[in-house]
Amino acid sequence: MPNHVILGKGQVGSTVAAILASRGEQVRVLSRSGGIDRPGIRHLAVDAGDRDALLAACRGADVIYNCANPSGYHRWAAEWPPVAxxxxxxxxxxxxxxxxxxxxxxxxxxxxxxxxxTPLDTAGAKGAIRARMWDEAVARHRAGRVRVTEVRASDYFGPGALANAMIGERFMRPLIEGRSVSVFGDPDAPHSFSYIPDVARALVRVGGDDRSWGRAWHVPTAPPRSSRQMADAVRRLAGHDGPAKVSRVPWWFVIGVMGAFRPHLRGMAETRHQWDAPYVMDSSDFTGTFGDEPTGTDEALTETIRWWRERAAGA
Incomplete structure (x- = not known):
């Protein structure tokens, strides 16, 4: 039986762990704070920046999943290289x-x-960090030292996507309640959104298929929709009549004013192009190779609305 180690217990890492455990496989989840063990899932408190501790926690692994992310854009340069x-x-x-x-x-x-x-040729600092991580991983793969693959997703939405997600709490909660919503960037620019369960399933798929190694893949992702179209869909699926009322938050306010209190928002100066113009990913290669189709957007949003309503009832 394969032994799986997952670094990170956020929405993606937790979903990967649940999928693997449901198949009867053994999973270790590593995070700074640890967690509560569940059938098939063991949580360990590990500082990923401590190389020796991380190596010890991965002992005996057949597949390792990197589902971690530093707590803010401003920490990427310091935290990502040693962890990678x-x-x-x-x-x-x-x-x-x-x-x-x-x-x-x-x-x-x-x-x-x-x-x-598509070449990884951004001049942005955060994108360059990720590109270097991948280049170093591929170099080791080509040298025959390790098997690696990367599964790339666009902006997450779905159960578990909270404050830092574009289609998270500040988007979903007001629309479910029938209120207006404000968005970053052009509300009518088409944008690819990746559903969290599709992301997790893609990671599990490539981890168990030898065709995946040595290259990157795009998560199966439904056709793009604009922020306004997503808002209209949430409002409709939540049972409200008429289109959503969508306004735009100016970037000077996001980066300058909100960024003064939330440092990760200042990092959006580098990524604002993702919201000001079409931003579309093609995942047909993944589907053609492995057969996995993306979840339809309405189905994904219906499940996300259900999760938010259950969360609100529990609170």
Whole structure:
């Protein structure tokens, strides 16, 4: 039976763990604070920046999943490089496959349509960090030292996506309640949104398929919709009549005013192009290779609304 190690217990890491445990496989979830063990899932408190501790926690792994993310954009430069290097060392030491949860930041701002083969040629600091992580992983793979793959997603939505998600609390809660919503960027620009369960299923799929190694993939993702179209869909599926009332938050307010109190928002100066113009990813290569189709947007939003309503009832 394969032994799986997951770094990170956020919405993606937790969903990956649940999928694997439901198949009867053994899972270790590593995080700074640890967690409550569940059938098939063991939580360990590990500082991922401590290389020796991380290697020890990964001992015996067959597949390692990097589902972690530093707590804010302003911490990426300091925190990502040592963690990425330690994960590569752990995978090499255990001869385990390393599955990396990636994003689209490495693509240049003028890319409006992206495939998994699109060059990682951004000049942005955060995207460059992710690109270097992938380059270093591929170099080890080509040298025969480790097996790696990266699964890239666009902006998350779905159960568990809270404050930092564009389609998170500040978007979902008011629309479910029948109120207006404010968004960043052009509300009518088409944008790809990746559903969290689809992200997790894609990670599990590539971790168990030898066709995945040595290259990047895009998470199966439904056709793009604008923020306004997403808002209209949430309002309709929540049982409200008429279109959503959508306003735009100016960037000077997001980055300058809100960023003064929430440092991660200042980092959006580099990624605002993702919301000011079409931002579309193509995942047909994943579907053509592995057969996995994305969840339809209405189905995904219906499940997300259900999760939010259950959460509100529980609170």
């Amino acid at each position: 290097a330690a994960l590569l060392d752990a995978a090499e030491a255990e001869q385990a496959g390393l599955v990396i949860t990636g994003n689209l930041y490495g693509y240049a701002p003028d890319r409006r349509y992206m495939t998994a083969d």
